[in-house]
Amino acid sequence: MYNVLFLTDRGARHQEAALRAAPAELKVTILRTPSFAEMLPELARADFIISERNQPVTAEMIAAAPNLKLIVRLGSLDYDIDRAAAAARNIQVVVQPVLGTLYCAEHALMMILACLKRLGRSLHAALHTAAPFSPQRGDEDTFSFNWLNFEDIGTLFGKTVSIVGMGEIGVELARLLRPFRLKAVLYNKRKPYPNHVEAELGAQFATLEECLRHADVLVSLLPYAPTTDYALGGGL
Incomplete structure (x- = not known):
């Protein structure tokens, strides 16, 4: 069993969906925009941190997580994850863009x-079949990207x-x-x-x-x- 700390700013419905999707071998704890003090007990146990969207992962957090092996960012920006602190501990950082x-x-x-x-x-x-003009075959000198003659494209x-x-x-x-x-x-x-x-x-x-x-x-x-x-x- 691996302990996962999931940091998010999203509401109950999204949190419940994340818990339903989690594999059975993961024990997931979700905290919504927590303070550092609120995170401390979970950081002490965490094997993985999942950070969603705008939830930072600081050097202080990494130092408080002795078992941490992996940080996953759900999103495409990782500027607020301290990669240097993670690298110093050989902790992998993965950025996973969200398909939706x-x-x-x-x-x-x-x-x-x-x-x-x-x-x-x-x-x-x-x-619609009705058109104010007859079809015209195109060639290298006869073409039109605006065959409806719109003036506001x-x-x-x-x-x-x-x-x-x-x-x-x-x-x-x-x-x-x-x-x-x-x-x-x-x-x-x-x-x-x-x-x-x-x-x-x-x-x-x-x-x-x-x-x-x-x-x-x-x-x-x-x-x-x-x-x-x-x-x-x-x-x-």
């Missing part, structure tokens, strides 16, 4: 492109995308946006990421007001709370 997060980021990119390219209108025209090139609520989904979206050669990716969250993380993502922290003012495309990834309920179109 990747799905959401890809879906957000799909929606951005669909809006800019007027995909709904284009599909409607393509799926856009591109991501040179645009500013603002991400409000820059958690794991926003991080993955910023990574997906890099090849599009944007003017800027702005983001807002309670606490900015370190400079080296911003450089990796090609993203820049901005105030909420700056994000709204400069955005050509606004992506809201705000978690639900009474303060964010109906915020878009209301308070924002």
